[in-house]
Amino acid sequence: MGEFQELIRNFDKIRDYMRDFYIYGFKSRSDFTHKSSRTYDNEKRRIESYMGGYMKWDYTKSGKNLFISMDCSKITVNPLYAAWKSKTFTSNDIMLHFFILDALKGGKKYAIDELTDILCERSGRIFDIQTVRGKCKEYLSLGLLTAEKSGKSLYYSLSPDTFEHLLTIAPGLSEAIKFFQGSVPFGEIGSFIMDSQNMKNNLFSFKHYYAAHTLEDAILLDLLSAIRNRQAIEFLNYNEAGTRISTLDGIPLKIFISASTGRRYLCVYKTRGRRFFNYRLDHIKAVKTIGLCQEAEKHQENLAKNLPSVWGVGFNGASRKEIICMKLSIQEKSEAYIVERITREGHGGELLRLEPDVFLYTKEMFDTNDIAPWIKTFTGRILQLEGTNQVVINRFYRDIQRMQELYGD
Structure with missing residues (x-):
């Protein structure tokens, strides 16, 4: 039986556990079915070692539910960063790290054969010259070392840019x-x-x-690299319930961040559907590039033109564009701040004064569903609501009717 190790080889595994069981899921041990119970116990021990002070639990009918609880306004450093600091390493990795840095301190420079001899002498172990060369090249790419060629040899030294x-x-x-x-x-x-x-x-x-979103940063880095290099991608995407995974493709164009929830979305252009789509980053499992896209810049320009018609992240209206009209009662003398708020928050929609204390707000957008929560903040002032997406309009009036039945006049 393998010994429990606190460090991890695969960040995706710990990311899935922390997100699905402790941040979003509030699940119990019995909900974990796709691997052995011992696997769950090992991952639970790892997470508790990172997040011990923030782990809470509650008892429900399904058993003991574990979750992470923190007051994000009071923490000074995101405790979830601990997961990024837990990658496993070999004994050679840790020994070479300290011995190389120690051998080169004080401005010393060595060719790779000289450096290998010094490391072997100081450590009492035999290191292959190719192993040392590989580690030096890695540190050179990270900026920890510099290299200077003299004759046929390459001399390594510590970077002065510490x-x-x-x-x-x-x-x-x-x-x-x-x-x-x-x-x-x-x-x-x-x-x-x-x-x-x-x-x-x-x-x-x-x-x-929004502390939990650090778990998506590895995916975010891959996506930003693809956007910068104008590459098409293929990615694995979970559904909302996390029960089904799909392989999707498209041209990544932009990352959206919700001002209200901090949730991040990937905006892609799908050539087959000839439309923009947004996908939640916390539902994306893996990303790989599938080739250069010559038309990426053109799609970026088209996206910029369409953004004024996007209220949230939805491009998925029943028709290409939808219109909503909201007639409001606003006391001009005492409630001028309401007019200012609509102007500030209305995403460029048109606000007309129809008559004293009566205003009409009109907005064209891709998906009227996105504006529905904002519209409801004007409940009590809305005189009439109309739009091309009748489903959203009917839902609004139905919600108002249910609220009236519950609370009366």
Whole structure:
């Protein structure tokens, strides 16, 4: 029987467990059916080692449900970043890391054969010269080392561009790192830097902090690379319930981020349907590129032209464009702020004054479903609601009728 290891080889596995069982799922051990119970127990132990202070549980009819609970406005560093810091490594990896950096400190330069001899002497182990060369090339690509050719040999040395050096020449950089780690995608990079420099975030907290989305950053990086390189992609996408997975393809164009939930979406152009579609990043399992797209720039331009007609992330209306008209009662003298709010939040829709204290808001968009929650915030002021998507209009009036039946006048 294999010994339990806290470190992981495959981040996708821990991502799925943390997301499906502890963040979104609120599932119990009995809900885990696609592998052995021991596998679930091992993953549970790993997650508890990362998130011990944030693990909670509750008892339901199905058993003990585990979940992660935190007040995101009070945390200084996302605890889910711990999952990114748990990748397994070999004994050679860790030994070469420290021995190489130690051998080259003080401005020393060595060719690969000299460096290999030094490592073998200091460690008391035999390292193959190709293994050392491979590790040096890896560190060269990461910027940890520099290489200078002299004669036929390549001499390696430590890069002078260390973060300690950057901190001395760029006042305020440490504060920028503390802000970066909690405010933008790939904040785990800032967390890594803070750990290496023993920095603590004692400056910033965030009212709207969506900690769970760090689990999607590996997928996000693949997608942004494909967008930048104008490549078409193929990706695996789960349905809402997580019970079915589909293989989809398209041309990635943009990443949308919801201002209300922080949820991130991939916008792709599907050549077969000749339409734009959006997919939630937390439903995407894997991404691979399938070739260069010569028309990516043209699709980017078309998307930019269509964005004014997108309220949320929906391009999926029954027709190509839909129109909604909302007649409102607004007391002009005492409620001018309502007019200002509609102008500010109305996504460029037209607001007309029909008569004193009566206004008409009109907006053309792809999917009227997206605007429905915003429209409901004007309940009590709406005199009439009409639109080309009768399903949405009927649902609104049905909801108002049900509310009246529940609460009366």
